Amino acid sequence: MSQKIFVSAKEVADRAGVSRSAVSRTFTPGASVSAETRRRVLEAAEALGYHVNHLARGLMRNESGLVCLIVSEMDTPYRASLIRAISRHLQNASKIAMLINTDRSDRSVDEALKLAISYRADASIVLSGMPEKSITDLCVKSGQRLVLINRDEERAGALMINLRDQEAARQAFIAFQRAGCRSFAFANSDVGTPSLMAREEGFCAAGREFGVDVIVERFGATRYQSGVVLAQRLLTREVRPDAIFCANDLLACGLMDTARHQFKLAVPDDLCVVGFDDIEQTSWSSYQLTTFAQPVDRIAEEAVLWLSQPMTDSGRFCRMTPDLVWRESVRGG
Amino acid sequence: MSQKIFVSAKEVADRAGVSRSAVSRTFTPGASVSAETRRRVLEAAEALGYHVNHLARGLMRNESGLVCLIVSEMDTPYRASLIRAISRHLQNASKIAMLINTDRSDRSVDEALKLAISYRADASIVLSGMPEKSITDLCVKSGQRLVLINRDEERAGALMINLRDQEAARQAFIAFQRAGCRSFAFANSDVGTPSLMAREEGFCAAGREFGVDVIVERFGATRYQSGVVLAQRLLTREVRPDAIFCANDLLACGLMDTARHQFKLAVPDDLCVVGFDDIEQTSWSSYQLTTFAQPVDRIAEEAVLWLSQPMTDSGRFCRMTPDLVWRESVRGG
DNA sequence: ACGGATGTTGCACTCGCTTGCAAAAAGAGG
DNA sequence: CCTCTTTTTGCAAGCGAGTGCAACATCCGT
Known part of the structure; x- marks a missing residue:
């Protein structure tokens, strides 16, 4: 044409x-x-x-300089900031990001990886969904580097970056206790992503450790609207929780807004909330949410660093600690 | 390696x-x-x-299937959603997005375009910054398609997608008038992007048309924090404006929050606010901002459509109308 | 059985670039 | 000035694909 x-x-x-x-x-x-x-x-x-012509050069050198970013819901604040950080670091390393959207289905992550292979990407970074083992094996066998972020399932030859979700959850629990909360709940999405489940598990474990019941409610995707629904479910129980740990910040925003506007509750006086991610909105004065900050920049840095290192068969786990950012949604602090 | x-x-x-x-x-x-x-x-x-091997295929066919997305501040809600929409449409057209971050400087847009040429991208879509004429000429001469979104400066051979910013601004003005507002202000960033300036100009023009003074305040980038500062400047004037049109939603959010929390003003009773973009946050119950919706999906569709059309020398303007989404930040509606 | 139309197949060239190799040029040392 | 070493340079062979062309096979009608 x-x-x-x-x-x-x-x-x-x-x-x-x-x-x-x-x-x-x-x-x-x-x-x-x-x-x-x-x-x-x-x-x-x-x-x-x-x-x-980089294409021709890549053909000869057997190194395209392309790195595939596989992402769904990429307009979500946390994802967007991670994409930005990664693309910056890639450019510093003279590589370039190919963006693949996998909003459609879970299978599309596999499609995306095949596309990455077709374009002879030097590496793929998976931010969402979990690829089939057969496909990741093909990637690794082809000499393509693979980074899985917050996926938490083992894949040979890949770099797996995860957070200490359980420990963070425990920390949140303790913060609630210090604030004098009595009734604890965990607000989760029902997508069942490993890192979300780890947060839930960690929070419940802390409950058991301290001999306190923890209510768990799950609904929808990890979005604002789900937070609204979760608030409606949690805050209409006969014993209304006064401490809610949300699986991520978007849920927390929806939940806080609903608690305040629909249930006329004061945060943190009537209800303490902790989120996860530290998206920009949590610092807005309507929220001032206490939350765990994902070390976005360090994640990106670590991922890109891995790309330039000699390949190992074994793969590598990289666990990072999210920092608790104290704002106003929990008493004390 | x-x-x-x-x-x-x-x-x-x-x-x-x-x-x-x-x-x-x-x-x-x-x-x-x-x-x-x-x-x-x-x-x-x-x-x-x-x-x-798509690289090799691209070499032969002289068509790489790559489309370059040139963006700064890509974690901003509006940008992120546009990126998502474009990447989806590209994938439907069997093309793939290369993401280039131009946060550094204005010159880096030129660098990005050179990179696009190096990778023999079939097209480049510029979401931010304005490239040098010499570079865009080179792109077009090389047969690379070029799309400029919200850039508003003419470039031969390119598709330029813009909104009817001025008309929208006039519409906002009228909405304020209907709501009985008496003192009008426009809150702008000071980066001077053409589309932002067009909104300002349109709002001021409406003021002149109706014989009403319009206060203009400009500060910082188009971000939440600038909205905070703008609120502080505007709301401490002797005649406090009771109608503020913000150049975009992020500014509006910052401004609304500050008006409410710091100045204890009620929106829309004491102050009416209109924003621009219709980012997700505006629908959150803390904001319920009346705003103009960018037709993100149609922009993406139009851009991708252009890529598969035979090249014309003249270039093409495409103007779209943003829809006014009525929420709760303006009385009446 | 034969001529012709149709459908498949392989050869060889091309795309734009990198790189080993050997020839040519430049520089060093006596 | 000649020889030996060090650069510099061009040739040609790839990298992994697509495609025009001619050879070949297949099938049809008569």
């Missing part, structure tokens, strides 16, 4: 009166070219608007 | 006992292959885990 007419190394070579190899070497760091030749090549390249 | 060992068409051919061309044809829609050959090829491909 389109007539793309990019200028090629041959044309630059002709104009500069040198061989095609000379042009190639000029644009290959560390190759042997005399200063004079380089000058003439660069001049010709500039005049013609030449840019090395 | 990494030893990538992808399986090639040659290996598949060998295993299936056919020529390499047969393999190629099997994966080329519309090519002539017998059912039997196709079957054997597909079988061998499956067994070996073969996937066509």
